[in-house]
Amino acid sequence: xxxxFDFRTEYRYPSAKGITIPVxxxxxxxxxxxxxxxxxxxEYCLFQRELAEGLELSVEAGELISLDTLGGLISA
Numbered sequence: 001x002x003x004x005f006d007f008r009t010e011y012r013y014p015s016a017k018g019i020t021i022p023v024x025x026x027x028x029x030x031x032x033x034x035x036x037x038x039x040x041x042x043e044y045c046l047f048q049r050e051l052a053e054g055l056e057l058s059v060e061a062g063e064l065i066s067l068d069t070l071g072g073l074i075s076a
Contacts, residue, residue, distance in 0.1 A: 027055035046076055
């Protein structure tokens with residue numbers, strides 16, 4: 001059975017540079033507009049510390065994890 005998807009907004013992107021879309025991050029009543037690189041197969045979403053601080057999130061209160069990337073291990 002075929003399925004149809006309809007979207008209000010269409011984003012075009014150069015495939016060589018990946019997918020970047022505008023997003024709104026929200027924590028409580030605080031919001032921040034930013035642009036995000038999309039990895040459709042990612043297990044985690046990462047964003048800059050400055051965005052977390054702008055949302056008044058306590059970065060150190062979160063769970064520390066190590067992520068194995070093509071460039072090596074990173075802490076998040």
